[in-house]
Amino acid sequence: xxxxxxxxxxxxxxxxxxxxxxxxxxxxxxxxxxxxxxxxxxxxxxxxxxxxxxxxxxxxxxxxxxxxxxxxxxxxxxxxxxxxxxxxxxxxxxxxxxxxxxxxxxxxxxxx
Amino acid sequence: xxxxxxxxxxxxxxxxxxxxxxxxxxxxxxxxxxxxxxxxxxxxxxxxxxxxxxxxxxxxxxxxxxxxxxxxxxxxxxxxxxxxxxxxxxxxxxxxxxxxxxxxxxxxxxxxx
Numbered sequence: 288x289x290x291x292x293x294x295x296x297x298x299x300x301x302x303x304x305x306x307x308x309x310x311x312x313x314x315x316x317x318x319x320x321x322x323x324x325x326x327x328x329x330x331x332x333x334x335x336x337x338x339x340x341x342x343x344x345x346x347x348x349x350x351x352x353x354x355x356x357x358x359x360x361x362x363x364x365x366x367x368x369x370x371x372x373x374x375x376x377x378x379x380x381x382x383x384x385x386x387x388x389x390x391x392x393x394x395x396x397x398x399x
Numbered sequence: 400x401x402x403x404x405x406x407x408x409x410x411x412x413x414x415x416x417x418x419x420x421x422x423x424x425x426x427x428x429x430x431x432x433x434x435x436x437x438x439x440x441x442x443x444x445x446x447x448x449x450x451x452x453x454x455x456x457x458x459x460x461x462x463x464x465x466x467x468x469x470x471x472x473x474x475x476x477x478x479x480x481x482x483x484x485x486x487x488x489x490x491x492x493x494x495x496x497x498x499x500x501x502x503x504x505x506x507x508x509x510x511x512x
Contacts, residue, residue, distance in 0.1 A: 291441075323503075330489055331442070378439055386457070387432075387501060389441035391424035 289314045293377045293390035300367055300397050308362040308393050310351075310377035318379040320344075320353050320360040325374045325392070334362075334375070367397045402426075405490050405504040413512055418477040420507050422490030430493045431473040432501065433457075433465065435486040442489065448473055480511045 294309040312318060319338040325332040336345030342357035349364045360377060377390040404423040412418050422431065429450045432441040444457030446465040454465050462484060464476045477484055487508050491501040 321500075328486055328505075330505045331491075332502050332503070336500070378442075386444060386447070387442075389434075389443075391441040 289316075289318070289379060289381060291377050291379055291388050291390040293393055295391070295393065296374075297396060298395040300395070302369055302397055302399050303366045304397075306362070306364040306367045306371075306395070308375055308377075308395070310360045310362065310390060312358050312360065312377075312379050314358075314379055314381060316381040318381055320351070321378040321380070321387075322349070322351055322360070322362050323378060323389075324389045325376065327373070328376040333375060367379075368393070369397045369399055371395060372397045388390075403490060403492055403502055403504040405488075405507050407507060408505065409508045411510045411512065412480050414480060414482060416480050418480050418509065420472050420475045420477075420488055420490075420509070422475065422504060423471055424490075424492040424502075424504075425471065426494075426502065427470055427494060428472065428492035428494055428502075431467070432491040432493075433463070433473065433475045434489045434491065434508070435459065435484075437461060438487060445475065445488075446473075446477075448451050477509075480509075482511050485511045 290313050321336045322334040324334045325331045335346040337353035339346040343352045351362045374392045374394045376392045380387045406421045432447040435443040443459045446468040490504040493501045
């Protein structure tokens with residue numbers, strides 16, 4: 288089946304630290320991969336996505352590369368800010384299939 | 400601006416009662432989805448619809464139903480609420496594309512006592 292596993296949180300970092308949140312997936316077919324972010328009290332917002340192997344998604348200083356050989360889509364940011372504190376979800380969707388599978392979410396807290 | 404809204408934002412009900420959560424989008428998206436969010440499980444798909452009069456079961460559909468009478472709305476009904484259905488519920492919509500991004504509403508926090 289299709290599933291996503293992401294590192295458990297919570298993750299606490301100091302401002303300007305480097306961030307990595309690991310995400311691996313299992314999929315039948317050809318998945319597209321997503322990172323969503325959820326700020327307190329809000330719904331999920333798309334952060335970035337990649338639709339084929341070796342694609343790199345990037346947005347707001349965050350990056351993730353679709354690695355087919357390791358079935359991974361790790362989220363990285365070189366220097367986090369307090370405003371990046373949120374819950375981050377990795378997700379996948381199979382081509383032409385609207386059924387998305389989400390990871391359990393990783394809560395990030397950035398301290399000044 | 401186009402948007403997706405949910406109502407109510409918070410709801411407390413009793414076991415056995417019927418509850419309906421509303422979802423309304425103004426993007427004219429054909430696809431609409433309902434998820435529940437529980438600690439440790441991320442988001443799990445309850446039901447989804449690809450268009451008017453179309454509905455499909457998701458991963459955790461037992462105890463829930465939806466109907467799609469127009470493009471804008473996909474109400475979610477709990478026929479007989481159970482304590483296990485205490486959760487945060489998110490509605491989402493997307494265009495009909497292979498990699499169409501899903502846009503999420505702000506969520507409804509439901510407590511079943």
